[in-house]
Amino acid sequence: MAAKGPGVGELYVRLAISVAGLALLIGALLVRGVPSGPAFFEVIIVAGGFFGLSALWSLRGILRARSAARGPRDEA
Numbered sequence: 001m002a003a004k005g006p007g008v009g010e011l012y013v014r015l016a017i018s019v020a021g022l023a024l025l026i027g028a029l030l031v032r033g034v035p036s037g038p039a040f041f042e043v044i045i046v047a048g049g050f051f052g053l054s055a056l057w058s059l060r061g062i063l064r065a066r067s068a069a070r071g072p073r074d075e076a
Contacts, residue, residue: 011061018055025051 006014025047035043 005061008062008065011058011065015055015058015062018051018058021051022048022055 025043029043034040
C-alpha cells in the first residue's frame with residue numbers, strides 16, 4: 001500500500017517556501033515596523049501563523065519520514 005500524503009521532496013519544498021515567507025515577513029516588519037489595527041491581525045496572526053505552522057508541519061513530516069526509513073529500533 002502506498003504511503004499517504006506528500007513525499008519527502010515536496011515537504012522540503014514546502015519547508016523552504018515557509019521559511020522564505022517567514023524571513024520576508026520578518027524583513028518587512030523590520031523595515032516598515034509593526035502594524036497597528038486590523039493590519040496587525042492580518043500580518044502577524046494570519047501570515048505568520050500560516051508560514052510558521054506550515055514550516056512546523058513540513059518539518060514534522062520530514063522527521064517522520066526519516067524515522068520510518070530507519071526502521072524500528074530494538075531496545076532491550
